[in-house]
Structure formats: C-alpha cells, structure tokens
Amino acid sequence: MHNDFPYYHLDRAVNPRHVQSLVEFYEAGCKPRDQYGTGVEIEHLPVREGTDEAVTYAEPHGIREVLEELAELYDASKEYRDGDALLGLGRGKIAVSLEPGGQIECSLGVLEQPDELNDLYAQFRADIDPILARHGIRLVTYGYTPVTSARDITIIPKTRYAAMNEYLGRVGSYGWNMMRCSASTQVSFDFSSEADAIEKMRMAVAVGPLLGYFFRNTPYFEGRENELPLLRQHMWEGIGSGRAGTNPGLFDAHYGFEQAAIDALATPLMVADTTHSPDAARQGVWTAPFENAADVYPDRALNEYEITHIISTHFTDVRLKNFIEMRHWDSLPLDRARILTDLVVKLFTNEEELARISGYFEGVRALDVNAAKLDLQAHGEDARPYGQSLDFWREFLHAESTGADIPGDAAHPDVFQK
Template sequence: MSIPQSGGGPIERPEQLAEFLAKGCKPKENWRIGTEHEKFGFVTADHAPLPYAGINQIMTRLIDRFGWSAVTEGDSLIGLKRNGANISLEPGGQFELSGAPLENIHQVRDELQNHLDEVAAVTADMGVGFMGIGAAPIWSEAAMPVMPKGRYRLMTDYMGRVGTHGTQMMYRTSTVQVNLDFGSEADMVQKMRVALALQPVATALFASSPFFDGALNGHRSWRSRIWRGLDDSRTGMLPFAFDPGFGFQRYVDWVLDVPMYFVYRDGKYIDALGQSFRDFLKGQLPALPGEVPTLSDWADHLTTVFPEARLKQFIEMRGADAGDQAHLVALPAFWVGLTYDQTALDAASDLIKGLNAETREGLRVAASEKALAGEAGGVKLHQLALEAVKIAEAGLIARGLGEEIFLQPLIENVQKGEVQADRLIAAYEGEWGRDLTKVYAATRL
C-alpha cells in the first residue's frame, strides 16, 4: 500500500492527467529497478501475528542503529525512509521494503540481503520471525493487528461493501512486485500488454499461498484468488489495454471512472468513499465542495486502483505471491529480462499475441488454482511459463551483467513443473504430518 504522494499543484487542464503519466518516460540509460516485498512478522513463542507495538520497536531500533528516518502519521510511527528506499506497514502489519531505484539485479539482491540482515540484527533478542509466503496460513482475520493509518480505516469499511475478499487482501496477504520504467508512450503500451498478459505466468511461477484459515484452500495462490473477489471496478486484466489506440489517455479515462477512497489534506485522510474524481475536477466533490484537485491528489488516486499491472510514472508488476529469498530476487529478474531488452520484449510480444481477453482471464484463474498445471483456451501455463522464462533469460544475458543467475529458481520450477505452493503442500501432507504450524519455520526469511 502506498504512502501519500507528491505530484504537484492544482489541476487546471484535463490534459495534465495524462501528461503526469507521460512524465515517466525516460531514456534507456536512466531505467531503474524498484523491488517491493512484504513479509509477515510473528512471535516465535506462540506463532501469533506481530502486534503494532513490536513493529514499532523494530522500526525504532532501525532508526537508532542503521540511520533510517521516521515517517509518521499523527503521533504514530508508520514507516521509515533512507537513501531512496522506504519501509512501510501494510494493514495487518505486513512489513514492506520498497527498495530504492537500482541499476541491476545484483544490487537488488544486495539491498534485500542488507535489509534482512538489519531486521535480523534488531530483532535478535525479541523472539520475532518473518515469513515469506503469499497468504497468512493460519491466522483468522480477527487475530490480525490493525495498523494506525487513516487510509486503511477508510478502506476496511469500503472493502466490505464492494466485494467478498477485500479485507482478506488487506490484512492477510503478502506480495513481491517490481517497478519498471518505459521510454515512450509506445514503449509503455508494449510493456503494459506483455505485463498484463504474462501476469498469470508470474502468479503460477511464484504461487506460495495454498493454506488459509488453518487448512488447504484448494488453490496454489489464494492471494490471487482474493484479488478476483475484491472490487471489480479497480482490479483485473484491463482488456482495453489491448485495444487499438491504447495509451496514457485511455488509462486516465479508466482511472477516472474508479470510485475514490479519500483526499489527503494536512496530514489527514478525508473520507471520499465512492465519490467521483470527475466531479472533483469540476469542484463538485461532496467531501471538499468548491475545491479542485492537485496533481498530488491525482497521484494518490492512481494508487487506489489495483490491476494486475499498474501504470503510474512507471509500471508495477503485481501478480506474484511473496516467497523465499531466492524468489524475491527472481521476480525482478524475470520482468527485467522480459522488458528491458528490446529483442526480448519483442519476443514476449510475439508470445502473447494470440491470447484473447477470454484466454488471458482464464489463465489468471487457472494460475491461482493450479499454478503451472493450469490451462485455459487451449494454452497450458507450464508451456507458456517455459517460453517466458527462456525469453527472460535471453534478455538478461543480452544485458551482459550476469543477472541470469537469479532466474535459477524459476528455471527449476519449469523443469520440475512445480512451484513453492506444490512443495509446501507436499511437506504438509508428508513430513509435517498435517501439522500446519511447521509452516512458520519452513517459510522463515
């Protein structure tokens, strides 16, 4: 989840909305890699979710020992920042590192290792652990702590009105994503289409959430299933992105039709649930009558849509479950390989060109249910993943930085036809003797 955005002053022309996105265009030499990952904290003595008091203590120690700066909301410590990176809190206390914009996957690996080392150092005497897994395997919603952030209080109420799984997403899921740049509108369009069409492959390759409410849930990625029951107005595969003429303005038009959550003013979240940003542009927002939005308000609103690939001034790849350390690094390696080399990007475009909207959506469902064993519209996810990983590997090799080594977990997944979720299920049915508490040690970062 995002922190308040800084976008700019008053919106005086409707064209500024698309122009804001277009400002993300960068020459290739300035393209960067920003990786975000979430993890569940737990108390090792009884496997209870880590309460805010414990999270606050961890963040305070990180400030004292490692030079992080505090991010506050009111009197509450809600995050940290340092050298372009942020640590933030998800609604149920998921501890998120939003990494700095980096040049290559080796730096991503080092950043992740440094973060885990720092967290381990400050929690050594606390009896605390962290899990890399896509959904909380045992905890009930009632057991989850609630973080002191106004945005989440508003969202929690709204989620219960517009879907069936919204609060499950907020409080009991964890993801890993990568944020990538584009060079032009045409480059953005090509990357968005590849990103959307291949998110089911990422969901399958990184699936790690086969347990929920203390039992098997019938899916390999329950996190992905949750997103399909959240809020159809702001989620999904964006079939319009594959229509002729798609570009910045068409994405703006879609976002404008998504109901608002809030407006951020003077350190507080003002309830604008269900209201229209189009009305806001006219000075007719019920929450702030007579006031027109700023570009910062627009940047905030862009963070309240949750498609499988999200466009801001970069593209967010959002389809993967959190997982073990190797998979946390493999996710940016996969997407960088597919999109940062033009030959690879063209090959990926060829790979997806025969997939229609029905097949893309069918693959999304199949990936959540069966991971690499899924299929839809005559397309087998295992074969699609095999080809995508090959293209990603070639793209990384072409970069000449030795980054292809970070794809090894995915290469092994496609060779064996199994993913993290399959191995967790096998352990649960076998060596764990159906004792699901073993999952805390098995997924500990």
C-alpha cells in the same frame, strides 16, 4: 492531448484538467533506455517465534517497538508518521513501511545493477533481524499469514487504512483478508514512450497469470491448507471489477495514457484524501464508495500527492504510474524474488525479448487473459492457458541469461521442482 477518444460522461465522471494532469504524470516517466531502473518491493509477515501467530502493531513487543528501534539506524528526515504513530522509515535506496495488518514492506530501488537487490536486502535484514529477535518475532515470506485469522488482526493506526478498512469490509468477500493477512512481491520497470508503456502493460497482463502461477507461494489460508493456486488473484478480484484484475480497455486499439487516466479518474476513490488539497471543499481522509476524483478535487491541475493517491486506489495486476508495476506475486524469499526480478527485467526491458512475446501474443484479448486465469485456478498443473501446456510456458518464458530456472511448484517456499 488528443481528443479523438470520447470521455465517458465527461460532464459528470471526469474533469479534463485532471485527465491532463495524469497524462503529463505518465509522460514524465518516459526515459531513455540507458537510464532504465528497476524497483522491488517485498512484504513480510511478522509472526511470533514459537507459535507463528501474527504480530500486530500496538501489542507489547510488537511492530511499533521494532520500528522505533530501527529508526535509530535510518534517516530521521525520511520518517513517516500519522499523528504520533511511526509507520515508515527510509535511508538511501531502502524504504521500510507497513501494510494495514502490520506487514513489513521493504522497498528497494531504483536498482541499476542486479546485485543491488541482494546487497540492499541484506542490509535491511542485517539492521532489522537483531531487533526482531529481541522481541521474539520472525519474518515470514508467504502470501498469507500462516495461523492467525483476519478477524483477529487489528489494523495499524493510519487514517487511510481506517477508511479503507470500512470500505473493504463491505465490498466483496476478501477485503479484510487482503488488508490484514496477505503479503506480496512487486517488481517495477521503466518505459521509453507511450507506445512502449502500453505494449509492456499488455504483455505484462498476458504473461502475468503464468508467472503468478510459477511463483505462487501461499501454503496457508486462515490457518488451513490453501487449495487455490492463485489465491492472491482470487482475493483481489473479489473487491470489484475496474479496481483490480485486468486493466479495463487495455487491449483496445485506441488505448493510451489518456484512456488510462480516464479509467483511474472515473472509478470511485474508495478512500478520499484532501490532506494536501487546501482548496478542496472538504478536508481530511474519508471512505468514498461513490465519489470519484471530480467529486473530491477542485477544478484545476492535480498536484503530485493527489495523483499518486488516486492511482493508489487501483489494484490492477499491472499498475501504470510514471513506471510500470507488476503486482501478481505472493511474498517471496530473496532467492526466488531475485530469480523473478531477473526474469521480469529480461522480458520487459530487452527489446528482442519483448518483441518475441509481443509477436506470440498478437491479437490477445482481455477475455483470453481471464480465461487463462480461470484455467490455472481450476486445473493447476494440468491447465492449458492460452491452449498450451505449462511445460511449454516454462520454456517459452525462460530467459537463459538469467541463469536460473522458473520454479514449477512453489506450494512451499523451499520447494523448487518441476
């Protein structure tokens, strides 16, 4: 690990052993290009048939009962529980988990062939849909639940989410809305080296607002028509800089794994978790609005559970793990999620495509990205992000080999029009 970048108040903010642990975690993600894979996560909003009211975890015919029945079709060794509460299932490349408001997330990966997305998702729906029907539930792929208000949704019985609920209930304007009512689509891909990872992150952050606009899918907010083109962005960025939005320092010339690690470690944890840290001074899970990793974890190398927890307390548009995760999008129905996934794979794992967008965005700054976001939010279809019309960006970002057009208006999930 090089040391030519100054640690921020190293004696108080970050622990060098922790920094090294994260750097090694990132480095372990480097893969040969012929071993690249893709991950896709689609979150679903469960609503009651006939009313579209949100369905919560513990209510009669609620999400708990759905999971308990679904568990019979999944691998018992991959069940996730918090105490007695069943909160997650797994089988092969399919993982089913719950977001704080009871949103049902289907994680699919690592995908080696594009058709795997369709096949695996079809299996997930074939398993869960009959169970949902018996309980009078359907799954909605919107960015925000259509009818129910955030204050009327009870979070699931997960210790981490109780602590997160306390934190986000006091920070920003939309913490509870994001936790309880929102749903997203996320796409992940691999990198071959540190330089490759940073270049892909920069380009993903640069084009992210454009793709976020083209694949927006939130017609409702708190039971009313949603007026913001990028509502998801607006809600997340309301929880505070450094934890969400554009990655701090990403476009600086010296940015690399070490700087990414410092940023993750220096930020207050929001939620501390030492359930896998037997030598920690304090045990358990608690709200941590001021404590960062150096305050919570011992002076030693971090284990993988600790590393993944620390990273999970950041919600930047593009998140660095031992792969790269793009987080810009509202929940999408499968056909649109497939278009998006094919496009992301083309842009960020094809060397020629990555070189093309890198050449165009040479010299871009975080300020430019934030200006593009604000332009799209304020002006919608009349916006000129980075000085170009949206028609220009549709053509620029369209990869012909995907065989599909980027939708130009997604105010309703069934509307694909330019």
